Structures are given as C-alpha cells and as structure tokens.
Amino acid sequence: xxxLHDPVLDWYAAHARDLPWREPSASPWxxxxxxxxxxxxxxxxxxxxxxxxxxxxxxxxxxxxxxxxEAVRAWGRLGYPRRALRLHAAAAAxxxxxxxxxxxxxxxxxxxxxxxxxxxxxxxxxxxxxxxxVLDTNVRRVLGRVLAGREFPPTSVTRAEREEATExxxxxxxxxxxxxxxxxxxxxxxxxxxxxxxxxxPVREQCAWRAAGYPxxxxxxxxxxxxxxxDRQCRGRLMAVLRDSDGPVHRSRLDVAWPDADQRxxxxxxxxxxGLIMRKGDTFRL
DNA sequence: GATCCGTGGCA
DNA sequence: TTGCCAAGGAT
Numbered sequence: 001x002x003x004l005h006d007p008v009l010d011w012y013a014a015h016a017r018d019l020p021w022r023e024p025s026a027s028p029w030x031x032x033x034x035x036x037x038x039x040x041x042x043x044x045x046x047x048x049x050x051x052x053x054x055x056x057x058x059x060x061x062x063x064x065x066x067x068x069x070e071a072v073r074a075w076g077r078l079g080y081p082r083r084a085l086r087l088h089a090a091a092a093a094x095x096x097x098x099x100x101x102x103x104x105x106x107x108x109x110x111x112x113x114x115x116x117x118x119x120x121x122x123x124x125x126x127x128x129x130x131x132x133x134v135l136d137t138n139v140r141r142v143l144g145r146v147l148a149g150r151e152f153p154p155t156s157v158t159r160a161e162r163e164e165a166t167e168x169x170x171x172x173x174x175x176x177x178x179x180x181x182x183x184x185x186x187x188x189x190x191x192x193x194x195x196x197x198x199x200x201x202p203v204r205e206q207c208a209w210r211a212a213g214y215p216x217x218x219x220x221x222x223x224x225x226x227x228x229x230x231d232r233q234c235r236g237r238l239m240a241v242l243r244d245s246d247g248p249v250h251r252s253r254l255d256v257a258w259p260d261a262d263q264r265x266x267x268x269x270x271x272x273x274x275g276l277i278m279r280k281g282d283t284f285r286l
Numbered sequence: 287g288a289t290c291c292g293t294g295g296c297a
Numbered sequence: 298t299t300g301c302c303a304a305g306g307a308t
Binding site: 034035036037038039040041042043044045046080082083086113114115116117118119122134136137138139184187188193194222224225 | 300301302303304305306307
C-alpha cells in the first residue's frame with residue numbers, strides 16, 4: 001500500500017469536479033465520447049458539445065445511423081475534426097461487432113478507431129471500474145514530479161515510467177479505478193504544467209521534485225507547433241466554411257477563405273482523402 | 287521515434 | 298503581444 005493512496009483519494013473525494021461523464025448514471029458511451037473529445041482539448045470547451053452530443057445521439061446506434069458529416073458538423077470547433085470521424089467509425093464498429101454496446105475490455109476497446117492506449121485504459125477504468133495504468137499527460141507529470149523529481153516527463157512514455165505507474169497502482173480493482181481518475185484530476189487542478197499550486201497538494205511532503213528544490217526541466221527542448229501559414233491553419237479555415245454552411249459550398253467561397261491556390265488545393269485534397277469533405281464538381285460539403 | 291493533425295484561452 | 302499548451306492517435 002503506497003503512502004500516496006489515501007492522501008490522493010481523500011483529496012479527490014473533496015475536490016473532484018462534477019462532470020457529466022463522471023455522474024453515476026453516465027453510460028460507457030458517454031465516457032467514450034468524452035475521452036475522444038478530451039484528447040488535446042480542454043474540459044471547458046468539451047462540456048457543451050458533449051452535452052449536445054449525448055442528447056442527440058444517446059447510444060452508438062443513434063450516431064452510426066447518421067452520415068459521418070453530421071458528426072463532423074456537431075463536433076463544432078473542438079479541433080482535430082478527424083476525431084469526429086473516428087468517433088463515428090467507432091460507433092459503427094460497436095454496432096457491428098459488439099451489438100451496440102461499448103466493449104468493457106482494454107483489448108476490445110483498443111480495436112476501435114480513435115482509441116489508443118490511453119483511451120482504452122481510461123474507458124475500461126472510468127466506465128467499467130477495471131484496473132489499468134492510465135497514462136495521460138497529467139498523470140505522467142504528477143508521477144514524474146512526485147516519484148522521479150522531474151518537472152516534466154520525457155517526450156514519449158518510457159518503460160521506467162510505466163513500471164513506476166504500475167507499482168503505485170492500487171491492488172484492489174475499484175480502488176485502482178478511482179486512483180486513476182484521482183491522479184489525473186490532481187494533475188489538472190493542482191499539479192499543473194505552468195504554475196503548480198504546491199501549497200494545495202495532498203502529497204507535497206512526499207514529492208521528490210519539491211524535496212529537490214523544484215529543479216527546472218533540463219531535457220530536450222519541446223518544439224512548439226507552428227501555425228501561421230501551415231496546412232493545419234488552411235485546413236481549419238476550409239473546414240470552418242463548410243461547417244457553417246448547410247449544403248454544398250461553391251469553390252469560389254473557399255478561394256476567399258484561403259488565397260494561396262496551391263496550398264488550398266493541396267489541403268482540399270488531403271481533407272477529401274481523410275474523408276472529412278466530399279467533392280462534387282465545383283462544390284464541396286461535409 | 288518524429289510528424290502531422292485544430293482551436294482558443296491565458297500568462 | 299505571442300508562445301505555450303489541453304484527458305492523444307495514426308502513420
């Protein structure tokens with residue numbers, strides 16, 4: 001029994017946010033939808049979209065029955081719209097292979113589009129109470145600081161990280177599931193990336209990073225993501241035009257959205273290749 | 287393992 | 298003002 005468990009679990013019981021996908025009545029589908037939406041996207045932005053999504057498509061079958069373009073439009077401005085496509089494809093796979101029920105095992109979840117190691121472990125843990133190592137950016141940062149004394153975790157998950165996370169995972173299945181979400185919440189609310197609130201941390205007395213005097217990150221420089229003039233910006237502009245239009249959009253309206261013709265054509269081709277847009281003659285639509 | 291893939295709030 | 302970055306996945 002790690003000395004970290006009780007302080008973190010008690011802290012979570014007192015400070016956890018009330019989120020729709022954490023309600024006792026929340027379905028596994030609600031949890032899966034939330035996890036796809038939360039990939040690289042803040043909770044505050046996900047909340048309203050998740051609510052509307054579940055009202056419109058309360059089960060995987062409801063979503064699978066509609067064209068993927070409807071999912072992309074309902075995704076709104078969450079970003080990375082390919083996730084909407086993957087969620088739609090996941091719903092279809094759940095209907096076809098799992099009789100419309102979100103599977104409850106890590107291995108089965110991992111076969112779904114858009115579900116990788118993190119999401120499979122998270123859904124198995126949060127929705128079904130299974131015991132899994134759930135390694136997201138929050139958990140990695142918390143454990144990296146408390147156990148390894150480093151401000152930020154390595155670029156990619158190392159074997160040492162996974163072993164440490166496995167060692168501190170509670171043995172009891174139900175406790176492990178709560179632990180997983182509790183450590184994640186601690187990272188989201190207290191042990192944050194920019195300005196951690198260490199004075200509010202339940203495990204500050206056991207934190208290796210704190211004990212070492214908060215040494216600054218000394219690893220390889222983390223590359224920022226370029227934006228201005230990139231294909232990502234171009235694709236975003238084009239998608240915004242199509243998303244805000246009901247029917248097909250004539251090419252001329254996309255010309256205005258992105259003046260550089262070569263880049264615009266390249267992005268239209270890649271969006272089409274991704275399945276995010278459909279082309280018919282001189283018009284495009286979701 | 288390195289890259290690519292959106293968006294908008296914030297220090 | 299602008300770089301940073303927020304519950305990753307696919308290739």
